[in-house]
Amino acid sequence: MSDTKADKISELRERIKRCRKCPLYMHRKNPVFGEGSINSRIMFIGEAPGRNEDMIGRPFVGSAGKLLDDILSEVGLAREDIYITNTVKCRPPNNRTPYKEEIEACLPYLLEEISILSPKIIVTLGRVSGEAIRSTLGLRWRGITNERRVVKEIEYDSKKIKLLSTYHPAAALYKPELKEELRKDLGRVKKILEEEGKERRRTLYDFFT
Numbered sequence: 001m002s003d004t005k006a007d008k009i010s011e012l013r014e015r016i017k018r019c020r021k022c023p024l025y026m027h028r029k030n031p032v033f034g035e036g037s038i039n040s041r042i043m044f045i046g047e048a049p050g051r052n053e054d055m056i057g058r059p060f061v062g063s064a065g066k067l068l069d070d071i072l073s074e075v076g077l078a079r080e081d082i083y084i085t086n087t088v089k090c091r092p093p094n095n096r097t098p099y100k101e102e103i104e105a106c107l108p109y110l111l112e113e114i115s116i117l118s119p120k121i122i123v124t125l126g127r128v129s130g131e132a133i134r135s136t137l138g139l140r141w142r143g144i145t146n147e148r149r150v151v152k153e154i155e156y157d158s159k160k161i162k163l164l165s166t167y168h169p170a171a172a173l174y175k176p177e178l179k180e181e182l183r184k185d186l187g188r189v190k191k192i193l194e195e196e197g198k199e200r201r202r203t204l205y206d207f208f209t
């Protein structure tokens, strides 16, 4: 059994490549893994790959990904600062929302990613990921407009994590008025990250003094 983060992620990818746990494997050109720094303190979780992602096997590379990159940069974050993944790793036909059974079949991979990477902040994009993470924790999903108002302190795999939920960037492509809301939410993520960094430095300072 491998023991570094990189080894564990690479072993997980190999398993996902071979996965046939749900019928979505029949439609995929490529399974789409998480991407970004494995040491990042922030993990973004979307819904499922779309056409462009399926073609090249990378998450958030289509127009929704471009919008996300633009807003990240506007609030002072870069794609390199984050790790980004999806709830379901294979593209549902015609980009439909994944079915409950497909989400349930794929969720263990996402939970393994969370355990391996141990992020301090999780940002769910859209209903599917927000609901999937909450149901894992036995929490009820109260709709995006309610959930995005609160930063939830959760504990997963004996680690404390701040959980935030916002709109999926694809929703903001169809409803441009959501762009500003998404920008506000990602601005909050940046502030929480800065606070978390200060807290970490304080703890280290206390430890060494």
Ligand code: SF4
Pocket: 016, 019, 020, 021, 022, 023, 024, 025, 031, 088, 089, 090, 102, 105, 106
């Ligand atoms: S969507 Fe997930 S569970 Fe279904 S085949 Fe792909 S990797 Fe396996």
